[in-house]
Amino acid sequence: MLQSQQIEELLTLVSGLDRDSIIDQFHCYHGRFPIDFTPEYLGRLPLEKLRHVFVAMCLQNQRLPDIAA
Numbered sequence: 001m002l003q004s005q006q007i008e009e010l011l012t013l014v015s016g017l018d019r020d021s022i023i024d025q026f027h028c029y030h031g032r033f034p035i036d037f038t039p040e041y042l043g044r045l046p047l048e049k050l051r052h053v054f055v056a057m058c059l060q061n062q063r064l065p066d067i068a069a
Helices: 006-013 019-028 038-045 047-061
Strands: none
Touching: 006 047, 019 038, 019 047
16 A cells, blocks of 8 residues: 555656656556556546546556656
């Protein structure tokens, strides 16, 4: 389980990502389950929704993404 400081770090990291960076993270994140969002779907979502879905995915996997801070 992620600790509260890790969750805070996750939120800080993801809040600083732009659209292209967050979409790249969807493609390179290695979780316990496959992610099969189409490029069209990701392209239509507002940036805040992309961030929300990505954070939820990280929390579900209990794993921080590999993002250089």
